Amino acid sequence: MDSLSESVEQLYPRDIVQYLEIIAFSRNNNEKSELNEIQEKCLEECSNNELLLLNFDNSSRLVEEIFKGYRPAAVQWMKAFMKIKKIKQLHLLYQGAACRTLETFLYALSPDYDSEIINHLIELVTDKWNDLIIDKSASRFIRSLMRYTVGLPRFTDVDTNKRKCDKKEHKRIKKVADRNKSLVMKQNNINNDEVSLIVQDAVECDAIAKTGFVLNFAMKGLEKPNDTLLQLKGKCSSRVWQKIFDVVDEDMRQSFFHSVLEGQLCDLACHKFANYVIQNFILSASSEELIVDIFDELLKDISVIFDNGKWSVINALAVAACKCNIYQEEFLENIKLYFGCNTEETAKFFVPRVITLQNDLIIDEVVQSIRFNTSLSNRLGSVLLQTLLNFDCNAIIIHSLVSLSKDCFMELCKNAPGAYFLGLFISCRSVPKKKKEKIGLKSKDSLIDMISDRCASHVFDAFWDSGLLKMDLKEKIMNYLRSNPRMVVKSKTGHAIMEKLNLRGYKENPKKWLKQEAARMKTIKL
Incomplete structure (x- = not known):
């Protein structure tokens, strides 16, 4: 010892x-x-x-x-x-x-009464910086000291925009930030797990203290593009660049595209570590100019990204297409082609294949409807479908969803990826109400069963506020719940739904409840 x-x-x-x-x-x-x-x-x-x-x-x-x-x-x-x-x-x-x-x-x-101690600690760590930052214990202490100095809690997410840094705190964190600058372009250092975490916290602290650390880091990255590309592919260093691209301005992202990323996007998008950086880069892009640059480079090689299974990058592109709709049709055509849903006969397979991310999924065709193994549903597939719902050209999703059999629809409601997609579909304003009503018919007889199911309750919740349920149907549901409370209360989810529906208020005065519910629905934008 x-x-x-x-x-x-x-x-x-x-x-x-x-x-x-x-x-x-x-x-x-x-x-x-x-x-x-x-x-x-x-x-x-x-x-x-x-x-x-x-x-x-x-x-x-x-x-x-x-x-x-x-x-x-x-x-x-x-x-x-x-x-x-x-x-x-x-x-x-x-x-x-x-x-x-x-x-x-x-x-x-206390930051106010114990400044002598705090200043001593900052002097201590900055004096022996290079040795301390590569040690697991000491580096964590440095991270805590940085966060404490600007008023952040110990390694939890907070809204840094609401926090201001006074002059005394700024002077302290500036000293630490200046030591961080020595790490900026040292590939071996920044790809160290401990050092990477310190720099990530420095990025978060800079949002409050405005030390110029992030700007300096980004500028150094532009000066040495080859070193930056290596960092983008590093297991630990890539995480730093994820945070950097989240916080720099659009002009800086544009500069990075032309100086570092242009011609490399597809390779990086398929890399096991760099793909997360590219995902963040695409998601953070806000100008039409940068989004056009990204699509011009990636659309021609998008099949490579499909084949490598980088669905987070694909979803990021879908989000970007929502911001700049000129690429929506071409992007959607590529997705339809990959999943084999690019003809009138196969369009109905779109939702099953995308939500499972399987382009060879076996789908059973019955009379005027289809069914598939909903247990294969994938979270990333669900997220992609949710994003595609916001496209102007989302008719294929509606057509495919309407083609599902009633049993298949209910099975999809009862697993998490399916439930979150269906919940959003029902509440999505870009989907015509008549199309939603067709989906509503599939679940009309099963609404009660949805309430007590952990996943399907999300779909019920969406239906309840969608305007698709007429007041006589809501009254029928409330009467059933009043007569059979035990069936629903047996689950935490069911209990929460009953609290939201105000079953107690309905029991006390049904007429008053119906009047209030009708008034509430008028205030909801459908």
Whole structure:
């Protein structure tokens, strides 16, 4: 086991640890006021042993558990940490449990009252930056320090647009950002997992602190296109570029297309790592000029992307086609051709084959309808169909869906990919109401069964607000639910639906409920 210093001679603080174990065992049963008293007493017992406790995994975890979120303990430990030699401070950052405890204490500090400690930590990590960033424990501490400095929580998604950075915070994070700049075009560094995560967090922090890090990173990428292409294909470095393309402006994306990506898009789109970057690049494109450039290059090789199964890229192209409709017909024709649905006779196979992503799917044809194995439905196929619904030329989807048998339609409702697609279809404004009514006929006799099913309930929910159900049918459904509540309440999903329908209100006053429901439907834009 590692030791903090020679004088410690690996003396395990057994008595204090036993005391901490008792406190940790009993703390969950204490009220908050009692807990503060216990923490205060415990802090006195740990006095002068702070670093010794950090030096052993078990004791360090106990300290973290007992004092998490307790500022007096954080200040006491951090001040003890600051007093030891720098080499010993770094040693603790390399120790997993000790580093995690210090990270927990960091988030218990006050940005206003503990600036001396925070500034010391920033000086420490920036001074030994190149060594710390490649260590798993130390790099995580750096990431936490960056996020804490700009007010972000520990590795969770937040709306950074609502957060502002004051001058003091800006100065601190700017120092860290300046050290990050040294990583910008070092392929070996940025393709390291730890370094990649640091740079990704730096991108997120830059959205708040406006240090210029992202702009500098992007400009360096333009200057060395060959190195950038290598980074786009790296397992870890590609994730950095995914975030970069999300946040840079359209002019910068346009520059990247002409300086780095032009002529390489298809190769990158089919690469096992780079395809995620290209997906983000296409999704983030907003100008007609850039979308035209992307389609001009990829449409001629789109069959290669199909054959490689890069459906996320295909869906990104579908999203782009929704923004710039001049390519919708050609793009859809390519999809129909790949799935063998490009004739009048085969058009009805479109939904089954796309939702399963199988161009050789076996489809049974019965009298005036078709059926297929709905258990083969694929999430990416469902997402693609949902995007294609927004096309101006979506008639083939409607035709194929209407061709499904009633039994097949209900089976599709009861699996997640099918349910989310059908729910969107019913609520989609670009689908004519008459076409939706044909779909409604397939499910009219099965609406009650949908309520208690985890997936089909999404379809029921869409039907309820679609305007397809007349008030007499809604009344019939509510009467059934009032008479048979147990059939539905047996599932959490059914209970949630009944809460939404306000079954209690219907039981108390059916006429009032019907009047309110009719008024509500008038306010919904169909």
